[in-house]
Amino acid sequence: MNDLFEFSLRLGDDALVAAQRLGEWATRAPEMEEDIALANIALDQLGAARLLLSYAGEVEGAGRDEDALAYLRDDREFRNCLLVELPNGDFAVTMAKLLFLSAYQRSHYDRLVASSDERIAAIAAKARKESAYHLDHSSLWVRRLGDGTEESHRRMQDAVDAVWPYAYELFATDGLIDRLVERGVAPAPATLRDEWLSIVTAVLDEATLTRPDLSWAPTGGRDGVHTEHLSYLLAEMQVLHRAHPGAKW
């Protein structure tokens, strides 16, 4: 297995699945401005996903392009973290997920700018600027809801508690990551985790929320072992492409 292909899939699938989930909010967000914001963030994620999956296809060299990788792989072939595939839940859950994801992506892309792989570095340089906006946006909402009414505080805390365990997987390491760290392609996950914790803890503190203890640490996404939620998400995302292969507008 080509390490670089696999790594590009992990990054690209995180972005793609996050985009698809965020897109579900379109026409359903609590206010018009938020509807636009979530759609815009989804669009940024989709943009990064297209670059990363296109690159994965080139690296693989088997003739698969971004569409083939996005639409014609089954759930077990997806390499995204579990965090992004979790259902949107209420607005607080979506914001907790976005805070954790964007803090991770922002720090990760920041480091990847110095990657020994030029294409990954170029994509990261572009995507990190956008991640900064996503982090800013989700931080604002987490603070607003956490430090808001009794009800908003309760729901924000519930959301943080529910999503917290899934952040563990973002910084888990395996043979692939170890080899890529060695080659200077990827940053060491442990160093990323410290940075992530300090960003997220600062937001939670300001939001008067309690940082949960790690109760359990589900993983498996990087190996294609997902929650059942991904299969439904993919079914909706892929059905049109599969029903009309090669169709053009």
Next chain:
Amino acid sequence: MTDPRAAVAAVVDPEIRVITIDELGILRAVDQDPATGRVVVTITPTYTGCPAMDVIRADIRRALTAAGHPDAEVRTVYRPAWSTDWISDRGREKLAAAGIAPPAPVRAGGVVPLTLAVRCPRCGSPETEQISRFGSTACKALWRCRSCSEPFDHLKAL
């Protein structure tokens, strides 16, 4: 036959039609092979997911064909990443004239967006507030002027 650089530079952004792709800073290079006449245009997106890129590529080819250069290739590069600092002074004037507040300079090295006072493009008042940090296109935020009460778009510093 006209100069390919001039032909491409005059292509307007499909979403903000008052500004050219050159003034917006997304046109990176126009090179012509003197032997074959083939033109290679290099552009970079404002945002990775910018849905206008396909239209921009098509518009560039159309402009080159009209200028007598049918043999053209449009390449997209991502590095260095586009910054609003690349918008020319002329471009900024045009944005303001169209009611879009131009971006503030990006803080050196920083990617954390800051909220500086954005002047209302209509009345010039600094008494403005952000309504939504995301606007009608990926590159804009929505603001409102507290002096003249008009809402306006603001190109986000990136």
